[in-house]
Amino acid sequence: MNSKKQVTKQALIGIIAGTTCGLFASGGGLILVPAFLYVLKMEDKKARGTAILCILPMVLTSSIFYITENYMNWEIGVKCAIGGIIGGAIGAKLLKKIPTIYVKILFTLFLFYVSTKMILA
Amino acid sequence: MLEILFGIIAGIITGLGMGGGTILILLLSLFYGLEQHIAQATNLIFFVPTSLAAIWMNLKQNNVDRKLAKNIAIFGVMGAIIGSIIAEKLEDNMLKKCFAVFIFIIALHELYGIYQTIKMKKRLHKIQKK
Numbered sequence: 001m002n003s004k005k006q007v008t009k010q011a012l013i014g015i016i017a018g019t020t021c022g023l024f025a026s027g028g029g030l031i032l033v034p035a036f037l038y039v040l041k042m043e044d045k046k047a048r049g050t051a052i053l054c055i056l057p058m059v060l061t062s063s064i065f066y067i068t069e070n071y072m073n074w075e076i077g078v079k080c081a082i083g084g085i086i087g088g089a090i091g092a093k094l095l096k097k098i099p100t101i102y103v104k105i106l107f108t109l110f111l112f113y114v115s116t117k118m119i120l121a
Numbered sequence: 122m123l124e125i126l127f128g129i130i131a132g133i134i135t136g137l138g139m140g141g142g143t144i145l146i147l148l149l150s151l152f153y154g155l156e157q158h159i160a161q162a163t164n165l166i167f168f169v170p171t172s173l174a175a176i177w178m179n180l181k182q183n184n185v186d187r188k189l190a191k192n193i194a195i196f197g198v199m200g201a202i203i204g205s206i207i208a209e210k211l212e213d214n215m216l217k218k219c220f221a222v223f224i225f226i227i228a229l230h231e232l233y234g235i236y237q238t239i240k241m242k243k244r245l246h247k248i249q250k251k
Contacts, residue, residue, distance in 0.1 A: 007192065014193040018200020023208050024220050025161035026142035030227055032193070042186070048138065049184030053176050054193040058201040059168045065205035066162040073159050076124050077166030080145060083128020084135070084171040091136015100137055101238055104231060107139055111228035114147055118221035 009039060014054075021058040025066070028055040123153065132171060139231075142168060143224060150217065157217040158208070 013035045021028040029051050036047035066072055127148040135141030142164045149160035179185050208216060 010189065010192045011196045014196025015200040015203075017193070018197035018202075019204040019207075020200075020223070021197065022201040022204020022206070023216075024143075024146075024204075024223055025164045025208075026146055027140065027223060027227070028197070030140045030143070030230075034230070036189075040189070045184050046186055049179035049182075050186045050190050050193075052172055052179065053185055053190050054197055055168070056172065056176065057194045058197040059165055061198045061201040062205045063162075063165045065202070065209065066158075066165055069158070069209050071158045071162035072166065073155075073163060074166065076149070076153075076155070077163045079124035080128035080131070080149075080163055080167045081170045083125035083130075084132035084141070084145075084167050085128075085174075086125075087129035087132020087134075087141075088136045088171055088174070089132075090129070091133040093136075094133065095137055101235065103134075103137055104139065104235055104238075107134065107144075108228050108231040108235060111143075111224050111231065114151060115221045115224035115228060118217060119225065 013039065017054070018058045018061075021055065022062045022065070025059075025062055028058055127153070128167065131167065135171060140227065141171075143227065146220070147224070157213050157220060161208070161216075161220075 013032065017028045017031045017035070020026075020031055029048075032051035032054060033047050036042045036051060037044065040047075042050070063072075127145060130148065131141040131145035133141075134144050145164050145167055146157075146160045149155045149163055150157055153160075155163070211219070
């Protein structure tokens, strides 16, 4: 009974995260991490580690659709990915040095500003 | 060159444990003029090489619940098929609006997280004073 309930929860979390990943090609982690933390009561490190692994098959599946619809711009994508690898290393180093709350506040303000602008446009 | 800079910014945000992918899509569509569908596709390309190192590290350090990952991945793939089909059907401008609403919800969630962090810090401060 209990494990059945658990599987239903997992199925719902998976479907929601996957649909978001397919629809917006992003946001899988933004859904999975809080869901793992608050619904499945996991600890932070394990939640993040499990989430990023779960996203990979979702991204690969979405990619098949985006490739067949000809949405891929490989040149821009590869350049962004090169920057991403550099940025990821910088971010991991910064994480140990600066209080992330300030970055979070800045990030949130930026999200509010652009989303409101886009909705009203 | 601008593309690499966008990648670096998104990479830093990802490294800090926030939504780097959403930032990349926003930068590409707002400051580079890419169509929403193309900007989103770019993030798919971006994700694979930038996440592989993190995935490998997490597996090595045993930060993965493998059984849960398998279940979530199965349903996640089904969801990804549904989401991708919806994205295909949506007109570019409509997809952009939906994405904006999604970003707004994320911002609300982040705001709540910030509020919680500040509340916790204040409580810690009080305990330390005592």
